[in-house]
Amino acid sequence: MSNKKEAGVLQGFKAFLMRGNVVDLAVAVVIGAAFTNIVTAVVKGIISPIVGAIGTKNLDSYSTCLKHPCELAADGTVKSGVQIMWGSVLGATLSFVITAAVVYFLMVLPMAKYLARVEARRRAREGSHDTIEVSELEVLKQIRDELVAQRGTGRDQLVTQRGTGTGTPDQP
Known part of the structure; x- marks a missing residue:
């Protein structure tokens, strides 16, 4: 030991x-x-x-x-x-x-x-890493804008369907 x-x-x-x-x-x-x-x-x-x-x-x-x-x-x-x-x-x-x-x-x-x-x-x-970070930021902004636009379009369709009586809230 x-x-x-x-x-x-x-x-x-x-x-x-x-x-x-x-x-x-x-x-x-x-x-x-x-x-x-x-x-x-x-x-x-x-x-x-x-x-x-x-x-x-x-x-x-x-x-x-x-x-x-x-x-x-x-x-x-x-x-x-x-x-x-x-x-x-x-x-x-x-x-x-x-x-x-x-x-x-x-x-x-x-x-x-x-x-x-x-x-x-x-x-x-x-x-330069700064250029990459800026371009990544721009891409993220574009993705955010697309998601907002898609969410807005989906709501409009849902409201239209509810107003006309076609479809259900779960099924657009």
Whole structure:
């Protein structure tokens, strides 16, 4: 019984690993890790020097002292006072915005345009479904009109037969 249970668990685990979502997630993690190096290089090589032209190249050095006096020890830790390191937050925010922009403009937008072109080609090959729906609608309207016309003609005949005394309501 234990072997069957283990086989079932292993089969379930194998099915889990073989699903597309797990593989897609693994690929995304690997690409994301590689992409982090690119973003870090852009921030250090382009953004930090631009910010450095105004102040310092290292955004981590930007801070504000809330409780004076702020004194730093030789190792960079705060000896006294309360220091807010807003430069670190600014650097992380810039890194996030750059990452999001690069992902959107270099990956998401081109993929969306490509998928739109593929869908347009598929529709062109199959013909427009809108035309089919309109023609189906027209056919249904014609059928409705015919049924109304037949129903109206049948009633007229029934009234005529009742008025003349010929036939019965069940037999026109």
